[in-house]
Amino acid sequence: QVQLVQSGAEVKEPGASVKVSCKASGYSFTSYYVHWVRQAPGQGLEWMGVINPSGTWTSYAQNLQGRVTMTRDTSTSTDYMELSSLRSEDTAMYYCARDISAAETSWWLDPWGQGTLVTVSS
Amino acid sequence: SSELTQDPAVSVALGQTVRITCQGDILRSYYATWFQQKPGQTPVLVIYSKNNRPSGIPDRFSGSSSGSTASLTITGAQAEDEADYYCYSRGNSGHHWVFGGGTKLTVL
Numbered sequence: 770q771v772q773l774v775q776s777g778a779e780v781k782e783p784g785a786s787v788k789v790s791c792k793a794s795g796y797s798f799t800s801y802y803v804h805w806v807r808q809a810p811g812q813g814l815e816w817m818g819v820i821n822p823s824g825t826w827t828s829y830a831q832n833l834q835g836r837v838t839m840t841r842d843t844s845t846s847t848d849y850m851e852l853s854s855l856r857s858e859d860t861a862m863y864y865c866a867r868d869i870s871a872a873e874t875s876w877w878l879d880p881w882g883q884g885t886l887v888t889v890s891s
Numbered sequence: 892s893s894e895l896t897q898d899p900a901v902s903v904a905l906g907q908t909v910r911i912t913c914q915g916d917i918l919r920s921y922y923a924t925w926f927q928q929k930p931g932q933t934p935v936l937v938i939y940s941k942n943n944r945p946s947g948i949p950d951r952f953s954g955s956s957s958g959s960t961a962s963l964t965i966t967g968a969q970a971e972d973e974a975d976y977y978c979y980s981r982g983n984s985g986h987h988w989v990f991g992g993g994t995k996l997t998v999l
Binding site: 804806813814815816819828830831864869871874875876877878879881882883884 | 920921922924926928933934936939940941945975977979980981986987988989990991992993
């Protein structure tokens with residue numbers, strides 16, 4: 770079945786970087802965009818960015834520009850999201866999700882990875 | 892301010908109908924997608940492409956759109972529908988996507 774499996778929880782100190790992986794299976798990896806979404810404790814969903822099927826184009830949320838990098842390894846069907854200069858406000862659950870679109874008027878995310886908890890604390 | 896605006900909280904009596912709305916100018920051009928998220932769980936797709944349900948989503952969930960407002964309607968709300976609901980769409984720039992702030996649904 771179509772599945773996204775993410776790497777395990779991370780604890781990082783302020784100022785450090787974290788790299789989260791998202792391994793896809795059950796579908797043609799190079800045919801779909803993948804988005805990253807995060808959710809701080811008790812807060813709503815926040816779109817972080819997207820990477821295209823070939824890994825040659827990305828788009829990031831304005832508030833994360835310069836700190837986030839999304840890449841993919843097509844040989845292993847794995848996406849990566851790296852966030853640098855971590856601060857306490859980056860403590861959140863991080864999700865990857867496959868993008869599906871229709872007629873350039875509708876986009877949805879399905880499935881989602883199980884989430885990776887990143888805790889930033891000294 | 893967010894490009895998609897949702898009421899923070901809505902309540903409904905068990906078995907009654909509830910409408911959760913999502914407002915934004917971008918919805919005049921694009922359809923909203925709706926996700927359900929229960930505490931401690933990953934978001935689940937419930938409505939896409941205006942009014943399509945993935946397999947496994949009960950038919951009491953439906954979507955609609957009018958002007959700059961998209962709506963998620965639950966006809967005959969059940970206790971298990973108590974959750975946070977988020978709308979989602981492409982943003983104004985065309986190269987970013989956005990979520991609404993979420994609506995917490997309480998089933999009384």
